[in-house]
Amino acid sequence: MKPIERTSPRGLEAYIRGECLATSDELAGRDVLVQIFNRERQEESVIVPAVAEPLLVWIMSGTAAVQERTLGGEWQTSVVSQGDFFLTTSAEPYEMRWNVSGADAFVVMHIYLGIALLEKAIQETLDGPGAVRLREVSGGRDDVLSVLLEQFRTELTTRHGGSALFLQGLAQCLAVHLAREYLDDSADDIARRNALPAYKLRRVLADMEGNLQKEFSLRALAEAADMSEFHFSRLFKKATGHSPSQFFIRLRMARARQLLLETDRSIIDIGLDVGYSSPSHFSQVFKRQVGVTPSHYRK
Known part of the structure; x- marks a missing residue:
């Protein structure tokens, strides 16, 4: 069903x-x-x-x-x-x-x-x-x-x-x-030209969200932002407070929390949906990020 x-x-x-x-x-x-x-x-x-x-x-x-x-x-x-x-x-x-x-x-x-x-x-x-x-x-x-x-x-x-x-x-x-x-008038410069443009951040977040079940790829994200990997990583962390890989894991856990609360799907299926083929690995990452195991979170 x-x-x-x-x-x-x-x-x-x-x-x-x-x-x-x-x-x-x-x-x-x-x-x-x-x-x-x-x-x-x-x-x-x-x-x-x-x-x-x-x-x-x-x-x-x-x-x-x-x-x-x-x-x-x-x-x-x-x-x-x-x-x-x-x-x-x-x-x-x-x-x-x-x-x-x-x-x-x-x-x-x-x-x-x-x-x-x-x-x-x-x-x-x-x-x-x-x-x-x-x-x-x-x-x-x-x-x-x-x-x-x-x-x-x-x-x-x-x-x-x-x-x-x-x-x-x-x-x-x-x-x-x-x-x-x-x-x-007291501020220096509205452009903040060393910051990440919003349209590029939006493009990267959409790419992350659409590929949570896949392996993390810094190269693909940097290409989506039309930047070098080093430049992209630096500006992304400055914008969000997290490295791209850390943010990707947070997005995975956010999706997992949503699916745990809002669907009746099995924990194994949810783990697969967010890129974890091993249920034990998914549970470990989830507990590290959220504080409890997936089964306890659902309860």
């Missing part, structure tokens, strides 16, 4: 639980990356990668207490609801957790703006080049920003796949608005 699947598939974005509702991956190239997620109601720990582009997170529905901290630092709490946003330009990965209240689903939009586009908007705003970046915002509210982001949502979810040209136009409007309202 076919195993019972109890929930919808999770998205490709690292190991944050939830469903990817829409993405602009194939539309807008390097100017903008837009992703819409239906998140789980409670998340205990998520590492947000540090990439070259600023990350804008917009709350589309739901109310939640969201906590953020630098790795090992003190937690800072923001209570957010529909229309609130986060803007981060951190050069280091940071940690988040949240707890949703009320009955509404917790749906969020992630937007990464291309560096070249944002720099152009900043130069126009300053009437010349300037070594600046955007300031950090946690739980902010901006009516103009909400209008622009609502247009992204509509285009991605109701326009039969969306228009790349329209998304690029929206990205230009968004870049100008951010340059006008959220510049941080």
Whole structure:
């Protein structure tokens, strides 16, 4: 009998639980990356990668207490609801957790703006080049920003796949608005040119997620990012806090945890699904990463 699947598939974005509702991956190239997620109601720990582009997170529905901290630092709490946003330009990965209240689903939009586009908007705003970046915002509210982001949502979810040209136009409007309202003159350089671009990280994570049952291949991942193995490994660890091989194992264990909780498949089958032909090896790795054996985790 076919195993019972109890929930919808999770998205490709690292190991944050939830469903990817829409993405602009194939539309807008390097100017903008837009992703819409239906998140789980409670998340205990998520590492947000540090990439070259600023990350804008917009709350589309739901109310939640969201906590953020630098790795090992003190937690800072923001209570957010529909229309609130986060803007981060951190050069280091940071940690988040949240707890949703009320009955509404917790749906969020992630937007990464291309560096070249944002720099152009900043130069126009300053009437010349300037070594600046955007300031950090946690739980902010901006009516103009909400209008622009609502247009992204509509285009991605109701326009039969969306228009790349329209998304690029929206990205230009968004870049100008951010340059006008959220510049941080005390910072050095928005580009952080030695950081991993978001579109490359996304491509690599998708490659990892699609090949969890296969042997880890640093060469294949570096080729997907169009980098040398050394350069890719260094930037990936800087972005995520983990080496590519360590992150791959974490993704495997995240998939295994999902399958253990959300299906009736055997532990042996789940181990095979995430690349372990030996049940004892799978159990050892799972216990080392999660703290308990697969059978205890399922209970």
